[in-house]
Amino acid sequence: MTLEDEVARGVGGMGLTDAGEREGGGAAPSVAGDREMVANSKYSGRVFIKSILGRPDGGVGLIGQKVTVGGWVKTGRVMGKTASAFLEVNDGSWIGNLQVLVDATVATERQLTLTGTSVLVQGKLVEPPEDKKQKVELLVETILHVGTVNAAKYPIAKTKLSLESLRSQLHLRARTNTISAVARIRHALAVATHTFFDRNGFMWVHTPIITTSDCEGAGEMFQVTTLFSETERRDREYAANPPPSQAEVEAAQDVVAEAAEVVKELKAQKKNKKELEPSVQALMKAKEHAAHLEARASLKPGMPRKEGGEVDFGADFFARQAFLTVSGQLQVETYACALSNVYTFGPTFRAENSHTTRHLAEFWMIEPEIAFADLQDDMNCAEDYVRFMCQWLLDHCLEDMKFISSMYDKTAVDRLKLVASTPFVRITYTEAIEILEKVTEKKFENKVEWGIDLASEHERYLTEEIYKKPVIVYNYPKDIKAFYMRLNDDEKTVAAMDVLVPKVGELVGGSQREERQDVLERRLKEMNLPMEPYEWYIDLRRHGTVKHAGFGLGFERMILFATGLENIRDVIPFPRYPGKAEL
Ligand code: 4AD
Numbered sequence: 001m002t003l004e005d006e007v008a009r010g011v012g013g014m015g016l017t018d019a020g021e022r023e024g025g026g027a028a029p030s031v032a033g034d035r036e037m038v039a040n041s042k043y044s045g046r047v048f049i050k051s052i053l054g055r056p057d058g059g060v061g062l063i064g065q066k067v068t069v070g071g072w073v074k075t076g077r078v079m080g081k082t083a084s085a086f087l088e089v090n091d092g093s094w095i096g097n098l099q100v101l102v103d104a105t106v107a108t109e110r111q112l113t114l115t116g117t118s119v120l121v122q123g124k125l126v127e128p129p130e131d132k133k134q135k136v137e138l139l140v141e142t143i144l145h146v147g148t149v150n151a152a153k154y155p156i157a158k159t160k161l162s163l164e165s166l167r168s169q170l171h172l173r174a175r176t177n178t179i180s181a182v183a184r185i186r187h188a189l190a191v192a193t194h195t196f197f198d199r200n201g202f203m204w205v206h207t208p209i210i211t212t213s214d215c216e217g218a219g220e221m222f223q224v225t226t227l228f229s230e231t232e233r234r235d236r237e238y239a240a241n242p243p244p245s246q247a248e249v250e251a252a253q254d255v256v257a258e259a260a261e262v263v264k265e266l267k268a269q270k271k272n273k274k275e276l277e278p279s280v281q282a283l284m285k286a287k288e289h290a291a292h293l294e295a296r297a298s299l300k301p302g303m304p305r306k307e308g309g310e311v312d313f314g315a316d317f318f319a320r321q322a323f324l325t326v327s328g329q330l331q332v333e334t335y336a337c338a339l340s341n342v343y344t345f346g347p348t349f350r351a352e353n354s355h356t357t358r359h360l361a362e363f364w365m366i367e368p369e370i371a372f373a374d375l376q377d378d379m380n381c382a383e384d385y386v387r388f389m390c391q392w393l394l395d396h397c398l399e400d401m402k403f404i405s406s407m408y409d410k411t412a413v414d415r416l417k418l419v420a421s422t423p424f425v426r427i428t429y430t431e432a433i434e435i436l437e438k439v440t441e442k443k444f445e446n447k448v449e450w451g452i453d454l455a456s457e458h459e460r461y462l463t464e465e466i467y468k469k470p471v472i473v474y475n476y477p478k479d480i481k482a483f484y485m486r487l488n489d490d491e492k493t494v495a496a497m498d499v500l501v502p503k504v505g506e507l508v509g510g511s512q513r514e515e516r517q518d519v520l521e522r523r524l525k526e527m528n529l530p531m532e533p534y535e536w537y538i539d540l541r542r543h544g545t546v547k548h549a550g551f552g553l554g555f556e557r558m559i560l561f562a563t564g565l566e567n568i569r570d571v572i573p574f575p576r577y578p579g580k581a582e583l
């Protein structure tokens, strides 16, 4: 079902589900006479603006209908002659604003017209005067709610704000056209992702966010620990209630000795059990007290440490070191080697000190893993998936794409069309190096020679200048790639592939996995990685190994690629990067 079909049927929500379903949030439209009445959104008793303006007729067919609409005022003015208020209202369901007319007899409040004011209004959809750009406007009969704004303090008032300055208003920036369009595109791409994998027989597996293995072996992990807060708590306790002195401990031990002496004497006097009881009790109490003091006397402030002085992670929450995941791949492989086609889609974390426009410390990654598949299958899957997402945006988010394109990158919509319809170029790493070595019209900052890790400038040159479309580079030198990638017969390269796209560079990184136990163990050793943490991973090769392959697609990089926005910090709601973690 296309977007037009959906809105024509009055689906009020994001309208991204398949035909026949109404999960987008719109209640079924009712029919009055031979005319379809616009449907209320199912859970808030008002009509989404998308259900009016998103129709192929721009809302004309709804003229005369009474609706309730809510949203935030984008711009507003009081019209001189009539003193009525003219508002442009947006509720986030659609890029366009609904024009709302409030007659002075209904409300005279100037407050209504201030940018950022929230309104819930009821009225009739009418035909606007001819000079208006929209085909329908709302003539308000009743104002149900007004959430006023403190205009002097509202940080994102009318004037055009740069995306950079909006980054310091994360709590309000979703009210801007750009960030709300990006949010809808992001949502659409998430739905596209689940749709693509579901249709192709993949199961979504939730891999852990807290992990104890470093998938990429690059040591760029954030540690998860309670040792700091625990140590602070114990240090506070220690200061408030210092440990006993040696003299106090010895005094308590003396009391034990004396009490023991008493019991001994009574026993020598052959006293019966009842007569012994009080002295035995006293001895036990003294022992308990002494033991308590002895234990407290050995307390030390600061982190728990082993004899050698290193921090004792055995005392940490998980009784070992734990981290935020850099990739769900290793874990999802365990499910691929049981359920065949799986994928994980979740947040990943990298503690790399990158300040680029392409890196985040917290980003989302989609990682499919396919059993009984090789590098060719892997490349086919990645290519189909990326092209599917491009087509999906054209089918479901065209208005938002057109808006973003008009504002930031005139080529964005055409790029989606091109990518959706053209096969990707595929070249080996060796071929890529040969091509780049021949480039004379550009001087690269990083020297090109076989064995280097391609830098962003090389990747972008290949995809933007040479081929002008997505390029898959495969069979990389083993020394620049992770331990789990399958060693090729030449023993020099691994069955790895990266999908490079214009505007972004690397969008996807993947590989066929090393399924041979002996080779995997050899690779771990060569790369000086410890065997113990990967024992379970080797076990998958020890028991019922199969060839398998997978990849990771950076979700925010996909949004950058689709929208043409320049900075990855603007395509995730709450960006985290060195020095910044707000809200
Ligand atoms: O190439 P990467 O590091 O591959 C892996 O993590 C593999 N375990 C994936 C797999 O085979 N299952 O990362 C995959 C993709 C990159 O191509 C890039 O798009 C994105 O994740 N990415 C980042 N995106 C934003 N910020 C960062 N710091 C990123 N690091 C990687």
Ligand code: MG
Pocket: 506, 508, 509
């Ligand atoms: Mg990579």
